[in-house]
Amino acid sequence: MDHDNDLVAAVTVDSAESALFLRFASASNVDDTLFEQIDADIARLAGDYVSKPVSELFHDIGTLRRGVFDLLRGRQHPFQTSHLYLQAGRLCGLATHVALDLGQYKAASTHSRTAWRCAESAGHNGLRAWIRSVQSLIAYWQQDHRQAAELARAGLPYADGGTIAARLLSLEARATAALGDSASALRAVEAAEAERGTVAAMDFPGVFTFPEAKQWTYAGTALLALGGHRHVNRAIEASSRAIALYESAPQQEQSSGDLLAARLDLANAHLAHDDLDAVREKLSVVLNAAPDRRTASISTRLRALSTRLAEPAYAGSPVVLSLRENVREACSRPALTNSPEPPQ
Structure with missing residues (x-):
């Protein structure tokens, strides 16, 4: 053939x-x-x-x-x-x-x-680079963070314009942060910001472009994964900025998945600061989201938060107990999980 x-x-x-x-x-x-x-x-x-x-x-x-x-x-x-x-x-x-x-x-x-x-x-180099970015996402959500970082780096030689370099660097930052490599993660976050300032060419629209709001969503996740008071505070700033940018954009440009992800990152960040009222506020939007808005990555984030809320450090808190039950209930709701269009 x-x-x-x-x-x-x-x-x-x-x-x-x-x-x-x-x-x-x-x-x-x-x-x-x-x-x-x-x-x-x-x-x-x-x-x-x-x-x-x-x-x-x-x-x-x-x-x-x-x-x-x-x-x-x-x-x-x-x-x-x-x-x-x-x-x-x-x-x-x-x-x-x-x-x-x-x-x-x-x-x-x-x-x-x-x-x-x-x-x-x-x-087509632009498509090559974009595909590497999606392959990086696949590896990341399979918990293969090292492969996710390598795939993001592998796409950079093909990044010949538009927002794709910022996307790949943001993916590298998130993956290396999950590996605990703070130096590489912070370097990639800064490099992505620098690339954002040089964007001139237009991308193919929709999911093929990488809006600034999405970049701040990824930065928030990376900074949160690094932990520590300073990084968590920067994560709060990044995730809050992502939400503000999305909510000020036209409705058709507002990514429901990124908005839910940013709010979950904020919930985790406020939990690190023991600000339970803020945790409850950010979670309320996520928990009330329709099942068809909850992608696999959002479900994974919710399950991780449920595990965190079950840690012994929060055992004596009735507020946390209530939050944990609400998260468990949300995770138990049916969501769209099967596609009628499998690869042949």
């Missing part, structure tokens, strides 16, 4: 056809209008992914992804192939994010490898 057909074979068309897929299936070849429509559809899905529940998006992502791979079965002119691979790579990247948010790390890894091969075929 040649390289192109090998990639196409990674995606099998099922019977769940939609009007969008039928449009692809009836196309005899690729023209400029179809290219423009695919790009617009990917941009829309990437933008919607920031603020809409995953459950509202994965069907359209899967449908469009299958359609693009179907076009790669030889319906394109040779000069169009690299752009189709770029489109396929971005859609596989979105599929990776779906699986990641659902906690399906094996499926996420599979999608990311297909996305990488598409980026290689397209010769």
Whole structure:
């Protein structure tokens, strides 16, 4: 099997056809209008992914992804192939994010490898760098922090503009902080801030860009992991800034996942300062969030907080006991955990 057909074979068309897929299936070849429509559809899905529940998006992502791979079965002119691979790579990247948010790390890894091969075929450094950032995320949430740091660093040589360097450095900071490497973490936080000041080129929209609010969310997590009074105070400042920036942004740019993550980091930071009223305030928003807003990473953070609240140091506190029960109850609620779009 040649390289192109090998990639196409990674995606099998099922019977769940939609009007969008039928449009692809009836196309005899690729023209400029179809290219423009695919790009617009990917941009829309990437933008919607920031603020809409995953459950509202994965069907359209899967449908469009299958359609693009179907076009790669030889319906394109040779000069169009690299752009189709770029489109396929971005859609596989979105599929990776779906699986990641659902906690399906094996499926996420599979999608990311297909996305990488598409980026290689397209010769697109920006997509290469972005895929390494998502692979770093997969490793991080599998608790392989060393691999997460290495993957973030591996993406930097491909960072050729936009916000991707700041994203990769922020991921490196968070991973090295989890390893207890304070020097590397602080250096990466500072380098990410420096990169933010040099951003000029535009990114592809939605989840393919790295807004300043998200950067402060990651910085807050990294600083909190380092511990110590000074770092915890800096974490409070970073997470608070992330929330303020997101809440002042247009609704469609407000990442519900990052807002919940920042509030959970603030709850943990205030717990370190024994400010239980502040802990309860920050947790209230998280505990009342709809299940379809609670990604796998938020559930992981909640379980970690539940474990922390059960530590002997808080055994005599009725406030902490109440908080622990509330967190346990939230963790027991059903959440969206299965995707109808597994890798083939």
